[in-house]
Structure formats: C-alpha cells, structure tokens
Amino acid sequence: MLRFERVLQSLSRVLNWVGAGVLVIMMVLTVVNVLVRPVYRSILGVPELVSYGFVVVICFGLAYTAIMRSHVSVELLVSRFPQRAQAAIDSITCLLSIGVFSIIAWQSALHGWEQWLIGEYAPILEFPLMPFRFVLVVGCAVLCLVLLLNLLKSLATVVRK
C-alpha cells in the first residue's frame, strides 16, 4: 500500500509538471502571436494549439489536485461527525467518484477510438486529436487510482479498532 501510494504520488507530480510546462508554452505562444501580428501576420492556429494545450493542463492536474486533497467540497456538516463516521462517509463518496470518473475515462476512450478511426483532425493545423483525447483518458484513470488510494485509507480508518 505504501509503495502504491509513493508511485501514485510521483506519477501525479510528474503529470502535473507536464501540465505546467504546457501552460508556459501556451503563454509564450499567445504572447509571440500578439507581438508578431502587427509586423507580420497572425501565426496560424494559435487558438487551436492553446485549446488543446488546455486539455493537458487540466487533465494532468486532476490527480495531483486529488492527492493534495484540494478538490472543492463542503466541510460544514461532515467535519462535525466522529472520525469513523467521517471515514465511512468518505469511503462511499469516494466509491461514487471512482464510478463517475471510470465511466468518463471508459466512454472517452471508446469515443476517442471511433474518432481516430474516422480520422479526426484539428480544423486548421490538421494534427490528429487522438493524443489529446488520450490525455483526458489517462488523466481520469490516474485520478481514479488516487481516489482508490483515498478509499483504501478511509476504509482502514473505518475498520481500525
């Protein structure tokens, strides 16, 4: 379990790093486009690149955010319950969340595959969108693993004497 946790932590951190790098690229691309436009012309497809870069920033950040436990939730009620009741409630909501995100990952993977077979490309620069759809799937899948870890931890609290 400890090893599982350590591997997941590094994995989420690395993914988040990739997202941060892409964010810097998005910023640089936007600024260069603004600077170049008056003297030459707009760089082709910058909005497109920024849009799909955004997919990476978000999806590769989801798991890290869950590891840091910073997904927004309402603490008001549950934080007043005894520790074990809290853990029991968290296990249930964790399980539900895993359900939701595995469906998103699974359905997005199916849909992405179909789109790949059809030959889905970005409208202007004509690069395939499949890698970005894949990023979403990976992001959600790793998030599920982190939630699974949180679930196991909560369950451990519930059964502890």
Place this chain on the structure above:
Amino acid sequence: MSPITTGIIGIGALLFLMAFRMPIGFAMALVGFGGVIYLSSLEGAFSVMAMEPFATTSSYTLSVLPLFMLMGQFAFHSGLSERLYYTAYKWLGHLPGGLSMATIGGCSGFAAVCGSSLATAVTMGSVALPEMKRYNYAPTLATGCVAAGGTLGVLIPPSGIFIIYGVLTEQSISELFIAGVFPGLLLASLFMLTIYVRVKLNPSLGPPAPAANIRERLAALRGSIDMLALFLLVMGGLYGGIFTPNEAGGVGAAGALFIGVVRRKFTWRGFVDALIETTRTTAMVLAIIIGAMIFNRFLSVSTIPFWLAGFVSGLPVPPLAIIVVIFAIYLVLGCFIDVMAMILLTIPIFYPVVLALGLDPVWFGVIVVIVMEMGMITPPVGLNVYVISGVAKDVPMYTVFRGIIPFLVPMVVCAAILMAFPQIALFLPGTMK
C-alpha cells in the same frame, strides 16, 4: 414522474451529496449522469460522458482562466503585494484608520492583476495584518477590512467569476471585465468610507500612523507604477478590441513575469511555485466546471430552466422584486457553498429568468458577483474569513466574523446603487467597439 419533478429530485440529491462532503464537481457529474439515464437513455448518458469532458477541457474561451491565474501568481511571487501596500500606506496611513484604508487600496491594486477573492485576501492579509497589529489596530477592523477587501479581487478585472459567467451565458468576457471597473472602484471607496466613519466614531479602533512627506509618497508610487502600467495595457487592449481575452491573459502573465525578473524579485523557486499553484487551481476549478456541464445537460432535459423562466415572467410582480428574491437566494446559498460552485449551479437555472425579464445580462453579472461575494464573508462558510484566520493565527475566527459585519453595509449599498443606476456598470462597455 415528470421531467420537472425529476429535475427537482436531482437538485435535492446533488445538495445531499454535497452536504456529505463529496467534491462538488464529482457530485454534479454523478447526478447529471444519473438524471440523463432516467430522462433519456443509458446510451444518451454515455454519450454525454464521452463528449462533455473533452469539449469543456478543450474550450478556447475557458483557457483564458489559467492565463489570468498565472498573471496573479507571477505578480504575487514578484512581491507586488508588499509594494502596493507600501504605496497605499504612504498615501493614506496618516488618516484615521489609514492602515485599513491602505489595505483596501492595496487590495484594489492586487485585484487589478488577480482574479480571485481568496488569493487577494490571503496575499494582502499576510502583508497588511502585521502592520496593523504593530500600530495597535483593533483585530476586528484589521481582519474585517482584509476579508472585505478580498472581495474586490473578483469585481475589479481580471475576474475568474466573470470568465465563468461569460462562458455560461455566452456573454463577452471583455465586456464583463470592463463593466467591473467602476463598480469595483465604487465598492472600494465605500469600504474606505466605512472605515473612516467607524474610526471617526471610535478612534481607538485604528490610530493614525505618522504622515509621510511628498517625496516619500512619490518614491513609494514608483513601486507600483509598473503593475499599474501592465493593468492599463491588458485592460486597455481588451477595451480597444486589440486583444482577445486569451491574449490579454497571456500578455498579462508574461508581463507580470517580466516585471518580477527585471525587479530581480523572481527566484526559480517562485517561478515553479507559481506554475504548480496555477495548475492545481486550474484542475480544481475545471473539475467543478466539467461536473457542471454534465449536470447542465440533465437540467436542460428536465426543462426546469424554461419552466421557471415562463413561470416567473408570468408572475404579476415587478422584475425588481424577482431580482431581489434571486439575490436573497444567493445570500443564503452563499453561506454554505463556494462562489464558483454557486455560479455554476445557479446561473443555468436563473439566467433564462433574467432574459425573460428583459434585464441586461452584463449588469446582472456584475451585481451577482457582489451579492455572491457577501457569501464569501458571512458565516458559517465564509471562505475569506477562514483563510484570514489562517494568516492571523492569534485572532479567533469569531472576531473575524464580527469584524466583517460592518463591511456588509457598503456591499449592500453598492448593490443598491448599481440597481438604481445600471449605467455605472454599463456605460464603459457601452463605448467599446
């Protein structure tokens, strides 16, 4: 069961899950998915889950959000908050309650590069609270003015809430930003007036600091002038239609980074922290938005928004009365739910009503932000208050909440003024191309 009944049960189920600490975005996605299965079909629900997350995460309009967040983070890590506070301090410090007024001034300045009320409150709090403590300011006034000043963060552009409001209602983000300028300045002045009057009535609340001479004041101005220039560049570009909101965000972020580097305030560590903080916050916010988009598919199948709009516009009461009721709902909700989640949850329901009443969407957006921000500082869930009692560890949370109450008055007054004179918000965007 009719679609409307299903919709109401769905909203109830969502509130239930949220009360039991399920992350808000995850709960919205779950209920939305379940609701679409019930009202349409399993295949339909699967296709929502396959399409909606990718459509949301690859939205060019939403990608403006991390760029502006990055601008705020870079500004923070380049020590902007200290310099802003120092400037306002030299100009206002000698007045009764002057340090608190300087805090409001600093908050307004920081709000001009940062789009979040929490970040503004934390940032200025960590700078201003020790100073106010040094001059024996009452803890209620000191913490209250920081919590209130934080709310300027989302009213004065850039603003994360305006971005999301713009995406949900398909209104121009540039117009919303520009519409926030004067209401933001109005609210800041009202805050300062409140401080002045309170300290005049009870001078022990905020004793004046020594006055600075004109040379010191001008010297202090130099510390903030570059960020002011950046703000004018970014917002001027938006106003003049030279930049799209994304470009404004990109230029703002790069500009804030540039200023930090030139001033030699930027460390590698600061750069890294700014990036990590931005990606973390982006994922946090987007998780809610993805959930909200799935939930909205369910809401529109349930026909609740259309039904509500038809029902409300048929009521024999003036539109103003309905707006007041909507605001009352926001005030109550704001006591329990985070502003971002609240706007994502309620705007799809209330927006058709606003349109049916023939109200200006931009004006409504501005007022909604003020009303919601009141929720950010009222108990039991005043997020600004939590973070401030985290910064001012020696002040009990109860004191912060007590300190905030006098600042609710100028917020209500500001909202009322804007309702009476919509032009304060609307004239500037009205002159845009």
